[in-house]
Amino acid sequence: MKKNFIPLFIALFLFSCSNESSRINRLQSRIDSLEQKVNDSYKPGFGEFMSAIQVHHAKLWFAGINENWALADFEIHEIMENVDAIRKYETDRSESKSIPMIEPALDTVNAAIQKKNIAQFKNSFVLLTNTCNTCHKDVNYSFNDVKIPDSPPFSNQVFKK
Numbered sequence: 001m002k003k004n005f006i007p008l009f010i011a012l013f014l015f016s017c018s019n020e021s022s023r024i025n026r027l028q029s030r031i032d033s034l035e036q037k038v039n040d041s042y043k044p045g046f047g048e049f050m051s052a053i054q055v056h057h058a059k060l061w062f063a064g065i066n067e068n069w070a071l072a073d074f075e076i077h078e079i080m081e082n083v084d085a086i087r088k089y090e091t092d093r094s095e096s097k098s099i100p101m102i103e104p105a106l107d108t109v110n111a112a113i114q115k116k117n118i119a120q121f122k123n124s125f126v127l128l129t130n131t132c133n134t135c136h137k138d139v140n141y142s143f144n145d146v147k148i149p150d151s152p153p154f155s156n157q158v159f160k161k
């Protein structure tokens with residue numbers, strides 16, 4: 001009587017094994033398709049972050065020299081956010097190792113803004129701009145030569161307070 005159950009157990013065992021392996025196959029193909037989606041998702045390039053930083057750098061200058069401290073505070077934080085984004089998203093670029101050098105200069109400008117001190121703002125902005133170029137030299141992009149802007153970058157935004 002008991003003997004008759006043995007083939008049944010074997011059949012059940014084999015059935016559950018094949019079920020398990022097809023479940024694993026299904027999971028693997030879901031993982032593969034999710035991996036593909038992650039690889040294909042849009043990620044801004046280093047140059048795009050830098051172009052954004054360039055705009056905020058210029059706006060920051062005109063906000064600061066016009067003693068528009070609320071706008072200057074906004075602009076310095078926009079630069080800081082882009083720097084953080086480079087640290088987060090550009091890990092595959094060797095140049096990202098040099099990005100922390102900008103942080104003390106950003107902090108100095110930020111301190112001047114919080115103190116609403118225009119002389120300190122101007123001095124620290126020179127330091128900031130020099131540091132941008134120091135990094136560009138270090139990573140062989142010295143042809144991207146940044147300077148203090150002569151005129152406001154946009155005519156459709158008010159920089160004066």
Ligand code: HEC
Nearest residue numbers: 046047050051053054057095098099102132135141144146
């Ligand atoms: C890692 C050090 C580093 C620092 C600090 C840095 N940059 Fe850059 N910057 C780069 C690199 C690398 C590129 C080239 C990016 C690329 O591959 O397109 C670049 C490119 C640029 C460009 C050219 C963008 C374009 O596509 O036309 C500008 C403008 C620029 N940076 C402005 C700045 C300003 C302003 C600062 C300072 C507030 C700054 N950068 C600080 C590394 C740096």
